Amino acid sequence: MTASIRDVAEHAGVSVGTVSNVLNRPDVVSAPTRARVLGAIAALGFVRNESARHLRAGHSRTVGLVVLDIANPFFTDVARGVEDVVNGAGLALILCNSDDRPEKEAAHLDVLAEQRVQGVLITPTAELTPHLQTLRRHGVPVVLVDRRAPGRDQCSVAVDDVLGGRLAAEHLLERGHRRIAFIGGSSGLPQVQERHAGVEAAVREASGSDDALLVLSPQALTVEAGREAAARIVGLPASRRPTAAVCANDLMALGVLQEMVRQGVRVPDEFAIVGYDDIDFAAAAAVPLTSVRKPRQELGSRAAQLLLDEARGEGHEHVQQVFEPTLVVRESSRVRRSGGR
Amino acid sequence: MTASIRDVAEHAGVSVGTVSNVLNRPDVVSAPTRARVLGAIAALGFVRNESARHLRAGHSRTVGLVVLDIANPFFTDVARGVEDVVNGAGLALILCNSDDRPEKEAAHLDVLAEQRVQGVLITPTAELTPHLQTLRRHGVPVVLVDRRAPGRDQCSVAVDDVLGGRLAAEHLLERGHRRIAFIGGSSGLPQVQERHAGVEAAVREASGSDDALLVLSPQALTVEAGREAAARIVGLPASRRPTAAVCANDLMALGVLQEMVRQGVRVPDEFAIVGYDDIDFAAAAAVPLTSVRKPRQELGSRAAQLLLDEARGEGHEHVQQVFEPTLVVRESSRVRRSGGR
DNA sequence: CCTCCGTTGTGAAACGATTCATCGCACTTG
């Protein structure tokens, strides 16, 4: 169907080696020959077969990125950062979505392994999945994104989520909130656990115990889950009901906000909300969301740079980079309250 | 580095052909041999080289999707629909982002052509780019997404955007709005032009002329562009200022809403807003957005099905499918007004 | 005992691009 390098050679009256030279080192080919070959390429509409190149070269020109939720703008922002760097290096990006499900993640990793990608960027569902281990044992560079590497033998680009959780909780405590909810998730993502730990530490320091902290763990980190969590909070007796929540991400925070508004609970007067990630939509919400900001795009671009460096080989040193999050205060937590109930 | 089929053959004491048979038609291999080969595969951690398979087979196991804006949830929803179908068929998806820039689109298409993808799903920046033409001439199936094919010789999955624009405008006209803005974009996307046409037709039918329609065309279809457009509207003298806007997509609508709120213009009382796409965030906005709903995920899954059918060959018939949009009314246009001043 | 047949397994020939040792040729130089 498609013209091969042999067809081009024939059409131009040269050998395949010469065509390849025109493609890869034009300087060693004389001008007239080069012109003839280029003419043949144009005439036949020749397009290089990447698989053949790859097979011969031993390494492909693609990189894989596996995210937890493609519908979460946090990850599309990360993906943008990755894409810029990867495309800039002349490579193609295969973007995969695991939906926080280990089976889907495993399937994607299998495909990426078969494609012989130069490396994999991943926010994994679990710490050390067998598929990830296998990949690394095969010498495929793997960089963890938004997740700290457990050891020094691997690159990672993460955010200090304990600090993030602490920032969020301290902010609410300062505003006088005494009963706080942490709305996390049940899948056990370390990011969520760390945020939880930060919140817990802050609450404990402020109140001496963590009775003041209510922990909810819906299944997923989605808007829908946030709505459900809010409904449960509203259903609590007033004496035990928290007056504010730290959410594991902005999607949940938006869900909480929606449900609170729907139920007639005034935000932030009756209930304050702090989100996490500071996606663009946080600022556009019904009540603009206070959120913990992470350098989303930079997370992606830095991770991609580390991956490319590792893939290039030659004295690569593993880096476990940790960014510091900052708190962006908006309406959803603005009003000062006068101490507990 | 990685074990090849030859290593496996050696390790199992059989020929490469037999290993291949174990992989591709296990039934023709005797049970004991099969077991030995599978043992060797496990022992060596053998992973098929997809490029070599592809090279031999003549066709790859990947599909490309090129979207206009990966940060727009509309497209991530479409991508989800595509992914489900494509992965379900055992293929991998290469997701690319053109940012509505022809050069980026062209670069992505080049890469996809070199990868010899089975087909391309694309929301193109322009009608008939040379790169798309070339791709099709090479026999690569191309399905247009959210864009009607110009002829019958190609599959497409689109939405009737003229109707969508009309629904939005008629809704506002019914509510008594007499001066309406259409906030589109300058890049000339047909989708936007059609929405514009629908709005214009409705306004003309209602008022006999289209003096009542103010058209703004910021550069991009983003939140930021929406904010700028809103600022311009607020800056108009009251006598010429529209009382409502139809936006080319929800991102812009969110931007318009944000700026209006910031400037103290009450929505919907002083200014009504209708968005387009009905992304999930539309319902979570400061003032929940009225929007024109499209079957986002279905758009993707249907397009992917058509692509796979075409790629399979054998009596494929091109389909130009058009979905009907519906209007979802929310707060941002709820209040009835008493006719223009 | 010979032939035929079915079952397993073999090995070489592709697929398309790259690489590299080699060759032809024109020119320079001693």
Add this chain to the structure above:
DNA sequence: CAAGTGCGATGAATCGTTTCACAACGGAGG
């Protein structure tokens, strides 16, 4: 004039997998 030099172009080998014609072998049937 012979030898040396350097530029351009050549073509065979190679990457890993699949495919397919064919071989080896054991058993059944005549």
